[in-house]
Amino acid sequence: MMKTAVEFDKKNLLASGHRACGGCAQALACRMVLDAAGKNTIACVATGCLEVFSGPYPDPSWRIPFLHSLFENSAAVAAGVEVAYRALKKAPVNVLAMGGDGSTADIGFQCISGMFERGHNVLYVCYDNEAYMNTGVQRSSFTPFGAKTTTTPAGNRFHKKDLPQLAVVHGVPYVATATVDDYHDLQRKVKTALSIHGPKYLHVYAPCPLGWGHAGDMSIAISRLAKETCLFPVYEIKDGKLVSVVKIPVKKPVEEYLKVQGRFRHLFKKGVPTTEVELIQEIANQNIERFNL
Numbered sequence: 001m002m003k004t005a006v007e008f009d010k011k012n013l014l015a016s017g018h019r020a021c022g023g024c025a026q027a028l029a030c031r032m033v034l035d036a037a038g039k040n041t042i043a044c045v046a047t048g049c050l051e052v053f054s055g056p057y058p059d060p061s062w063r064i065p066f067l068h069s070l071f072e073n074s075a076a077v078a079a080g081v082e083v084a085y086r087a088l089k090k091a092p093v094n095v096l097a098m099g100g101d102g103s104t105a106d107i108g109f110q111c112i113s114g115m116f117e118r119g120h121n122v123l124y125v126c127y128d129n130e131a132y133m134n135t136g137v138q139r140s141s142f143t144p145f146g147a148k149t150t151t152t153p154a155g156n157r158f159h160k161k162d163l164p165q166l167a168v169v170h171g172v173p174y175v176a177t178a179t180v181d182d183y184h185d186l187q188r189k190v191k192t193a194l195s196i197h198g199p200k201y202l203h204v205y206a207p208c209p210l211g212w213g214h215a216g217d218m219s220i221a222i223s224r225l226a227k228e229t230c231l232f233p234v235y236e237i238k239d240g241k242l243v244s245v246v247k248i249p250v251k252k253p254v255e256e257y258l259k260v261q262g263r264f265r266h267l268f269k270k271g272v273p274t275t276e277v278e279l280i281q282e283i284a285n286q287n288i289e290r291f292n293l
C-alpha cells in the first residue's frame, strides 16, 4: 500500500514544515546527513540559517536530540557532549557538530581547532553557502573571489579559505567534501566518517537561492556546475592522504557557473566577461592541477 506524505515524512530526521527558503540546499544537505547518520545521533548546531529555520521552540523539525549552541561554539558543545557520554559510560552515540560557513570559517574556528586538536570523537559538518545568510548575506572567509555580497557590493577581493586543508594539517583522520547533487556520495562519506574514531570534517557545498540570486529549483544544477567547472573539487582525505577524487571528464568553462547566479552578474559587462572571470578560471585550473581532476 502507498504511504501517505505524513507517513513518508516520519522517516526524515529533519521533518518538513521547517522555515528554510524554497530550494535551500542546506536544508536538503542536513536531511541527507541525518538520514545517513541515523537516529542514534545528537546534533549540536551553531546559530545560523539551519538553527533558525529548523530549531526554535515550539515547533522544531529535529527528530533527534538537538542542541542550539552559540554562533561560535558548536564544536566545543559537541566535544562536551562526547566527553559526558564517555564519563557516564553511556552507550555510544554519533555526535555531530554543524554550522554554516560563517560559524565554521570565522566565528567558530577557534573551537573547531580545539576540538580537532584534542581528538574528540565528533563529526563536524560545514554547510557552505559562502556568506552569512541568516544575518543578511555578508561576506565570510568562504565567500569566493568576485562574488557580490552586501558587504562586498563591487565583488569580493579575497580568496576562499581552504578549511579542509586546515583540518588535514590538524591531523584530522578523515576529511571530505561533498555536494547535494550526489546523494550516495554524500551519504557514503557520512557513514565512513562515523565509522572512524576521532575528529572528522565534512564540507558540504550548499547553494543558497536567496543569497546567490538564483531560482530555488536551480540548487542541484548549480551544485553540479560547481563540480563540472572544477570550482568545487569533491574528494576524500584519510590520514593525510588523498584517497578519492570525483573526476570531471568534460570540464566546463567557469562562465557557465557564474552566469546563472545574480551574485556574479556584475562580472559580465554587457555580456562580455571581465578580467575577474579569467582570474576565477585560473582558480579552477589550479584545482584541476592540484586534484588531477
Ligand code: SF4
Pocket (backbone or CB within 6 Å): 019, 020, 021, 023, 024, 025, 026, 027, 049, 053, 129, 133, 134, 207, 208, 209, 210, 211
Ligand atoms: S537564506 Fe539561504 S541558507 Fe538561509 S534558509 Fe534561505 S536559502 Fe537557505
